[in-house]
Amino acid sequence: xxxxxxxxxxxxxxxxxxxxxxxxxxxxxxxxxxxxxxxxxxxxxxxxxxxxxxxxxxxxxxxxxxxxxxxxxxxxxxxxxxxxxxxxxxxxxxxxxxxxxxxxxxxxxxxxxxxxxxxxxxxxxxxxxxxxxxxxxxxxxxxxxxxxxxxxxxxxxxxxxxxxxxxxxxxxxxxx
Amino acid sequence: xxxxxxxxxxxxxxxxxxxxxxxxxxxxxxxxxxxxxxxxxxxxxxxxxxxxxxxxxxxxxxxxxxxxxxxxxxxxxxxxxxxxxxxxxxxxxxxxxxxxxxxxxxxxxxxxxxxxxxxxxxxxxxxxxxxxxxxxxxxxxxxxxxxxxxxxxxxxxxxxxxxxxxxxxxxxxxxxxxxxxxxxxxxxxxxxxxxxxxxxxxxxxxxxxxxxxxxxxxxxxxxxxxxxxxxxxxxxxxxxxxxxxxxxxxxxxxxxxxxxxxxxxxxxxxxxxxxxxxxxxxxxxxxxxxxxxxxxxxxxxxxxxxxxxxxxxxxxxxxxxxxxxxxxxxxxxxxxxxxxxxxxxxxxxxxxxxxxxxxxxxxxxxxxxxxxxxxxxxxxxxxxxxxxxxxxxxxxxxxxxxxxxxxxxxxxxxxxxxxxxxxxxxxxxxxxxxxxxxxxxxxxxxxxxxxxxxxxxxxx
Numbered sequence: 084x085x086x087x088x089x090x091x092x093x094x095x096x097x098x099x100x101x102x103x104x105x106x107x108x109x110x111x112x113x114x115x116x117x118x119x120x121x122x123x124x125x126x127x128x129x130x131x132x133x134x135x136x137x138x139x140x141x142x143x144x145x146x147x148x149x150x151x152x153x154x155x156x157x158x159x160x161x162x163x164x165x166x167x168x169x170x171x172x173x174x175x176x177x178x179x180x181x182x183x184x185x186x187x188x189x190x191x192x193x194x195x196x197x198x199x200x201x202x203x204x205x206x207x208x209x210x211x212x213x214x215x216x217x218x219x220x221x222x223x224x225x226x227x228x229x230x231x232x233x234x235x236x237x238x239x240x241x242x243x244x245x246x247x248x249x250x251x252x253x254x255x256x257x258x259x
Numbered sequence: 260x261x262x263x264x265x266x267x268x269x270x271x272x273x274x275x276x277x278x279x280x281x282x283x284x285x286x287x288x289x290x291x292x293x294x295x296x297x298x299x300x301x302x303x304x305x306x307x308x309x310x311x312x313x314x315x316x317x318x319x320x321x322x323x324x325x326x327x328x329x330x331x332x333x334x335x336x337x338x339x340x341x342x343x344x345x346x347x348x349x350x351x352x353x354x355x356x357x358x359x360x361x362x363x364x365x366x367x368x369x370x371x372x373x374x375x376x377x378x379x380x381x382x383x384x385x386x387x388x389x390x391x392x393x394x395x396x397x398x399x400x401x402x403x404x405x406x407x408x409x410x411x412x413x414x415x416x417x418x419x420x421x422x423x424x425x426x427x428x429x430x431x432x433x434x435x436x437x438x439x440x441x442x443x444x445x446x447x448x449x450x451x452x453x454x455x456x457x458x459x460x461x462x463x464x465x466x467x468x469x470x471x472x473x474x475x476x477x478x479x480x481x482x483x484x485x486x487x488x489x490x491x492x493x494x495x496x497x498x499x500x501x502x503x504x505x506x507x508x509x510x511x512x513x514x515x516x517x518x519x520x521x522x523x524x525x526x527x528x529x530x531x532x533x534x535x536x537x538x539x540x541x542x543x544x545x546x547x548x549x550x551x552x553x554x555x556x557x558x559x560x561x562x563x564x565x566x567x568x569x570x571x572x573x574x575x576x577x578x579x580x581x582x583x584x585x586x587x588x589x590x591x592x593x594x595x596x597x598x599x600x601x602x603x604x605x606x607x608x609x610x611x612x613x614x615x616x617x618x619x620x621x622x623x624x625x626x627x628x629x630x631x632x633x634x635x636x637x638x639x640x641x642x643x644x645x646x647x648x649x650x651x652x653x654x655x656x657x658x659x660x661x662x663x664x665x666x667x668x669x670x671x672x673x674x675x676x677x678x679x680x681x682x683x684x685x686x687x688x689x690x691x692x693x694x695x696x697x698x699x700x701x702x703x704x705x706x707x708x709x710x711x712x713x714x715x716x717x718x719x
Binding site: 114115118121125128137138141142144145148149150152153156157160218 | 421424454455456459460462463464465466467469470473474477485489492496499516
């Protein structure tokens with residue numbers, strides 16, 4: 084196989100993404116796992132950029148690194164209790180947990196693989212000219228064809244946000 | 260060996276006071292002259308390959324056409340590399356990129372050194388002091404002294420902290436700050452990386468700053484660091500929204516995501532003297548103020564500098580940083596300020612365009628840097644005059660006032676588009692974009708909102 088500079092870049096980004104993804108599962112400290120997860124998101128964004136999808140790559144960084152990773156970090160910091168740390172080590176159902184985790188991972192991978200194989204994109208001819216994605220065309224597609232689902236998603240997110248704020252606003256009476 | 264310390268403050272002969280060593284401008288001058296001589300000799304030795312003809316030609320042409328001088332000089336150096344050294348295509352492209360990057364980094368490092376002394380001087384003048392005035396002429400060598408101090412100080416990693424994350428955090432903050440500089444349109448044809456979605460890249464890079472600040476706060480194993488980092492993230496997320504909304508209005512009316520094309524959309528003068536910058540439209544004026552306020556908060560500048568508020572949090576996420584790593588944080592903050600001010604110039608202040616047609620003889624890149632530095636000076640002025648806000652006031656100001664204003668600016672931009680500008684546009688858009696100021700701000704400024712606050716966790 085002829086390795087070009089572009090191919091080397093792809094392998095570098097792929098190793099970064101997969102390595103960071105593996106580290107998320109293996110690192111013990113949750114905060115560290117969340118930050119390595121952010122690195123994994125960065126790797127996915129780099130892969131998008133490598134494919135020439137600048138818009139998707141930058142959106143990936145903006146949303147996943149800037150919002151999702153920070154959200155995960157906040158959730159870990161605001162809910163963690165130091166004394167609950169030792170309970171998860173070992174335990175009676177260790178084997179069962181490993182099996183369950185493997186099962187979930189395999190099921191997810193299977194679903195993804197089926198989706199990729201089913202789309203038929205693996206057998207399609209690669210066009211000689213690199214496809215140029217026009218942002219305006221993407222926007223028109225989104226606004227012209229996908230307005231109802233877009234608005235629905237917006238409504239669902241707003242409801243979730245209002246619900247979250249309502250839950251967080253409940254003031255507990257001190258047990259005096 | 261015993262060291263004798265003169266106990267009585269008797270100044271040695273030739274000096275009037277023990278407090279400061281006498282200034283020696285002669286030594287400074289001699290050192291500068293030495294560096295110049297050695298540098299010129301090295302340059303002449305290096306250039307001894309067909310250089311004089313090509314390079315002097317380029318310099319003469321650059322002097323004759325100051326508007327495109329940087330481009331001509333770059334072409335001259337590339338031509339010399341191609342002819343004198345016989346460089347081929349992949350290397351020539353690499354040389355071209357390296358030249359651009361080197362120039363940008365050198366210019367902004369110089370600007371950083373200058374700003375670090377200008378800020379202290381201006382602040383001192385505002386506070387009726389002199390500011391640093393001992394190192395070199397007017398204290399101009401203070402950045403050099405500071406740099407040497409930072410480099411030679413001990414580099415401390417807190418016990419129980421995360422060593423690698425502590426090391427990486429300042430780098431993670433500095434690298435995106437420098438990447439932003441490659442996107443700025445310095446002049447016609449002078450954008451280093453021409454990206455169709457430049458403004459999106461800018462916001463994506465800003466997102467990584469939050470992660471970097473959190474890494475710094477968490478890896479320090481210090482409660483003040485962590486509190487400062489949490490504050491910084493809450494602040495950055497809250498003020499990214501108004502920043503985005505203000506930029507979105509420009510994207511809508513310029514019809515592009517590329518900063519260069521946005522600047523080109525602001526060319527020309529109405530009635531022969533009013534520049535067509537977006538800041539001279541009602542939505543653009545409000546949008547610019549919004550963008551600048553949010554920019555101050557994004558770069559942790561006063562009056563929004565409470566992530567590192569020294570009266571309550573020591574120094575926030577930078578508490579445990581010292582020596583060179585602290586210097587990198589410092590650098591990243593200033594470079595970030597330059598980058599965000601550069602975007603404000605490109606989005607609202609007409610980028611490289613001159614304010615009056617008569618002034619077109621001054622090169623565009625000089626206009627760009629003049630406007631950029633004007634905004635930096637404005638930020639310093641604000642730091643010298645405004646008290647720091649409280650954390651609840653900071654968040655309320657963004658969510659209850661700035662973000663609604665952002666939506667009004669967006670609506671105003673849409674109305675401006677549909678009315679086609681002109682007097683009708685002014686009549687329709689002005690009430691829309693100024694409404695939040697009259698309707699929402701009084702509530703934020705009410706006595707009730709600013710009353711002394713007791714936190715529920717601090718009560719017994």
